[in-house]
Amino acid sequence: IERPPGDTAGCTFCHTSSEERCSTCHQRHQFDPKVARRAEQCKTCHWGKDHRDWEAYDIGLHGVVYQVNKWKPEQFDFSKKLSDADYVGPTCQYCHVRGGHHNVQRFGTVYTSMGMSMADRGAPIWNEKRDRWVSVCDDCHSPRFAREQLQALDEAVKDAGLKYRETFKVAEDLLVDGVLDPMPKDLCPDWSGQHLWSLKIGAYHDGEAYGGKTGESGEFRMSNCTDVERLCLESVGHFQTYIYKGMAHGSWNDATYSDGSFGMDRWLVNVKQNASRARRLATLEKKVGITWQPEEFWKTGEWLDELTGPYIVKNHPGKTIFDLCPDPGWLDTHHAPAEEV
Numbered sequence: 035i036e037r038p039p040g041d042t043a044g045c046t047f048c049h050t051s052s053e054e055r056c057s058t059c060h061q062r063h064q065f066d067p068k069v070a071r072r073a074e075q076c077k078t079c080h081w082g083k084d085h086r087d088w089e090a091y092d093i094g095l096h097g098v099v100y101q102v103n104k105w106k107p108e109q110f111d112f113s114k115k116l117s118d119a120d121y122v123g124p125t126c127q128y129c130h131v132r133g134g135h136h137n138v139q140r141f142g143t144v145y146t147s148m149g150m151s152m153a154d155r156g157a158p159i160w161n162e163k164r165d166r167w168v169s170v171c172d173d174c175h176s177p178r179f180a181r182e183q184l185q186a187l188d189e190a191v192k193d194a195g196l197k198y199r200e201t202f203k204v205a206e207d208l209l210v211d212g213v214l215d216p217m218p219k220d221l222c223p224d225w226s227g228q229h230l231w232s233l234k235i236g237a238y239h240d241g242e243a244y245g246g247k248t249g250e251s252g253e254f255r256m257s258n259c260t261d262v263e264r265l266c267l268e269s270v271g272h273f274q275t276y277i278y279k280g281m282a283h284g285s286w287n288d289a290t291y292s293d294g295s296f297g298m299d300r301w302l303v304n305v306k307q308n309a310s311r312a313r314r315l316a317t318l319e320k321k322v323g324i325t326w327q328p329e330e331f332w333k334t335g336e337w338l339d340e341l342t343g344p345y346i347v348k349n350h351p352g353k354t355i356f357d358l359c360p361d362p363g364w365l366d367t368h369h370a371p372a373e374e375v
Contacts, residue, residue, distance in 0.1 A: 036225035036255075038340040048079040068112040073100055073125040080126075083272040086279045086288065091126060094285035099123030129170050141170060187281040190289060194274045197298045201269050204309050205233060205262045210243055213309075213316045214260055218245035220328040221258060223343030227354040232263050258338060262308045265301045273297035
């Protein structure tokens with residue numbers, strides 16, 4: 035939404051042209067169910083730092099079983115319908131498109147429900163989905179084993195949440211104390227045409243201390259923001275994704291080593307070091323009477339001027355993207371009703 039087309043080719047390839055089309059999974063020039071049943075078919079879109087599905091599966095326990103056996107018809111017979119499949123290990127489709135059912139959300143999740151957020155996993159809606167997950171694992175494992183794995187996933191997410199809350203609090207205190215450089219008001223407008231702090235969005239935005247009025251909503255900035263904010267975004271958007279996806283797919287390397295829990299450790303330390311330096315510098319400036327003015331390059335530049343926020347401010351003064359799109363379904367951050375999921 036924020037960036038010019040050249041920056042987001044990888045985003046728009048999946049999130050516009052490919053979503054909700056049969057040919058995304060079945061291939062336009064080879065509309066063959068045998069192809070669509072292979073795990074690699076999901077790889078085009080479901081990989082990367084902030085949705086690390088393929089990597090987690092590929093180097094996880096199930097993915098290794100698939101990779102070493104996938105060319106053996108007696109182990110993986112892709113000529114059979116998914117409802118008749120008898121694989122030696124699960125593919126993406128076997129679990130998420132259970133029996134050939136095409137509503138992937140029935141056996142999937144989203145970050146703000148059972149995924150990376152501190153949701154009540156005992157709530158009825160999630161209990162129902164957990165039971166559904168266990169019914170898939172039950173094809174090869176005992177229900178007790180499956181529930182133990184899901185409990186382990188929960189514990190990993192809880193630990194990650196502790197680290198992120200501490201990381202966020204350090205960053206938030208810098209902003210509230212006016213030590214963050216630059217502050218939201220000193221940046222070019224965000225994608226919505228406003229000057230809100232990038233880590234206070236949606237329902238979490240609660241007042242003018244964060245650069246806007248109560249109820250106004252901005253969005254995470256991935257660029258042109260302080261290093262502290264970027265590290266916060268990467269901590270939850272990248273590393274916590276590694277943890278969640280890794281635990282969900284049996285990839286302990288993702289969950290712990292590569293950039294999972296160890297990555298969150300590093301970024302928490304980096305944010306603390308940044309905050310410590312910022313506060314010491316602010317103390318020295320105050321002592322010698324320096325009033326720091328943010329550099330102009332935070333507000334404008336050849337690339338910055340191409341972003342959505344500056345375009346809105348220039349062409350629609352006084353408006354935000356919410357004024358221009360009063361009922362934009364693509365900006366809806368709420369989930370579908372339980373019966374649809």
